[in-house]
Amino acid sequence: MFNIGMPELILIAVIALLVVGPKRLPDVAKSLGKGLAEFRKTAEDVTDNLKGTLQDNEPQTPRKDSTSGEDTATDEKKQ
16 A cells, blocks of 8 residues: 555554553554544545535436437427
8 A cells, every 4th residue: 555565664663662652552553543444434435425426417418219219308308
């Protein structure tokens, strides 16, 4: 995903351990995980909402009636 190898991951873990401390590191990791999960859920909801809106607003092409060769949209307007 971020193209991070094992040495980079170990370096990040050591720096986090030094900055936060061993007692608070699990709590910080848990909070970070919850925040990322909430962000992903919100991003997915927004994406689904936009896709639905775009599908609702797509112009529909008139269909040809197979028997008469006329547009069904014009037939509906006549009625």
